[in-house]
Amino acid sequence: xxxxxxxxxxxxxxxxxxxxxxxxxxxxxxxxxxxxxxxxxxxxxxxxxxxxxxxxxxxxxxxxxxxxxxxxxxxxxxxxxxxxxxxxxxxxxxxxxxxxxxxxxxxxxxxxxxxxxxxxxxxxxxxxxxxxxxxxxxxxxxxxxxxxxxxxxxxxxxxxxxxxxxxxxxxxxxxxxxxxxxxxxxxxxxxxxxxxxxxxxxxxxxxxxxxxxxxxxxxxxxxxxxxxxxxxxxxxxxxxxxxxxxxxxxxxxxxxxxxxxxxxxxxxxxxxxxxxxxxxxxxxxxxxxxxxxxxxxxxxxxxxxxxxxxxxxxxxxxxxxxxxxxxxxxxxxxxxxxxxxxxxxxxxxxxxxxxxxxxxxxxxxxxxxxxxxxxxxxxxxxxxxxxxxxxxxxxxxxxxx
Numbered sequence: 001x002x003x004x005x006x007x008x009x010x011x012x013x014x015x016x017x018x019x020x021x022x023x024x025x026x027x028x029x030x031x032x033x034x035x036x037x038x039x040x041x042x043x044x045x046x047x048x049x050x051x052x053x054x055x056x057x058x059x060x061x062x063x064x065x066x067x068x069x070x071x072x073x074x075x076x077x078x079x080x081x082x083x084x085x086x087x088x089x090x091x092x093x094x095x096x097x098x099x100x101x102x103x104x105x106x107x108x109x110x111x112x113x114x115x116x117x118x119x120x121x122x123x124x125x126x127x128x129x130x131x132x133x134x135x136x137x138x139x140x141x142x143x144x145x146x147x148x149x150x151x152x153x154x155x156x157x158x159x160x161x162x163x164x165x166x167x168x169x170x171x172x173x174x175x176x177x178x179x180x181x182x183x184x185x186x187x188x189x190x191x192x193x194x195x196x197x198x199x200x201x202x203x204x205x206x207x208x209x210x211x212x213x214x215x216x217x218x219x220x221x222x223x224x225x226x227x228x229x230x231x232x233x234x235x236x237x238x239x240x241x242x243x244x245x246x247x248x249x250x251x252x253x254x255x256x257x258x259x260x261x262x263x264x265x266x267x268x269x270x271x272x273x274x275x276x277x278x279x280x281x282x283x284x285x286x287x288x289x290x291x292x293x294x295x296x297x298x299x300x301x302x303x304x305x306x307x308x309x310x311x312x313x314x315x316x317x318x319x320x321x322x323x324x325x326x327x328x329x330x331x332x333x334x335x336x337x338x339x340x341x342x343x344x345x346x347x348x349x350x351x352x353x354x355x356x357x358x359x360x361x362x363x364x365x366x367x368x369x370x371x372x373x374x375x376x377x378x379x380x381x382x383x384x385x386x387x388x389x390x391x392x393x394x395x396x397x398x399x400x401x
Contacts, residue, residue: 054079062090074106085110133163167192173223200395211258212236219295237276255322277316287345308389310359338365352384
């Protein structure tokens with residue numbers, strides 16, 4: 001319990017004695033863990049540290065925090081567990097709308113909706129946090145595990161995200177982001193950067209998801225124009241779990257067996273990654289038109305541009321694609337799907353080198369699906385993309401702890 005709360009309770013207790021001298025009064029009922037935690041979050045003051053002891057703590061209602069400068073700290077990612085298995089009120093596990101927030105060494109399990117949502121906040125650190133739906137990969141699971149949105153200066157490290165029906169680690173409509181040294185498995189999307197700018201996603205393991213890592217830019221959202229994301233030094237393997245997203249979700253369009261998908265995003269650098277046995281394709285680069293979903297936003301750019309993929313390793317993959325165009329390609333060629341798949345859709349007049357450059361990836365296989373012409377004439381010619389683009393700068397967060 002924070003110092004502030006202890007002081008408040010002590011003062012209240014002393015005041016009560018002044019009015020009950022000489023009378024036997026029943027003692028106040030002891031607060032449950034849930035009531036105590038709710039009270040600490042409500043009465044918190046900037047700078048407070050809220051400690052979560054070891055144990056599995058059953059909660060029935062969502063938690064929320066609106067006070068800046070708070071740290072929530074448990075005793076370990078598998079020691080201090082907030083379980084929402086019997087949640088009856090609210091959707092999120094913990095909803096935060098506060099700057100300078102730190103949460104570390106804790107697990108959040110089995111929420112009705114998102115496990116940890118952070119909205120419109122600046123300077124966020126999520127360290128050694130596990131979010132999990134313990135019943136396996138189910139459509140009824142919450143959408144997002146770790147979910148900062150419309151926020152800035154975000155550090156996610158040492159996280160574990162399991163079982164989300166949309167994305168295990170999702171950062172949306174945000175800027176200045178680092179996701180590192182984390183594990184995402186058995187989600188629809190392992191790690192997703194959406195409609196965001198200036199992100200580094202590195203040194204993570206994305207495995208057994210439907211899609212390992214997604215970098216998307218979508219229309220009709222308050223923030224768009226996703227760009228400047230680096231995806232590097234990750235292990236992206238065996239992302240072959242059947243897609244279990246609820247019907248209608250755009251992530252439901254991601255084929256099982258996708259290592260990395262880049263959709264309508266610009267200035268993306270992909271390097272130093274190990275791609276292994278992603279059964280649709282190791283990397284898929286597509287325009288928004290591939291979704292066949294309408295949009296009316298006149299400011300939206302549906303095409304990916306300035307994608308630089310270099311110095312990666314590719315093993316296996318492409319053996320059992322989960323996408324009609326890729327299945328048709330495999331049937332026509334009787335070969336595994338190439339490691340890098342581009343749908344071929346582009347702004348008329350754009351040179352191939354302005355869209356996609358491939359360099360120093362070993363004996364890399366590639367296909368342009370010719371989606372703009374109804375997949376009529378796929379090309380395996382990698383030569384137009386044998387080029388380089390300027391490397392993107394490292395992301396610096398400034399105030400994140």
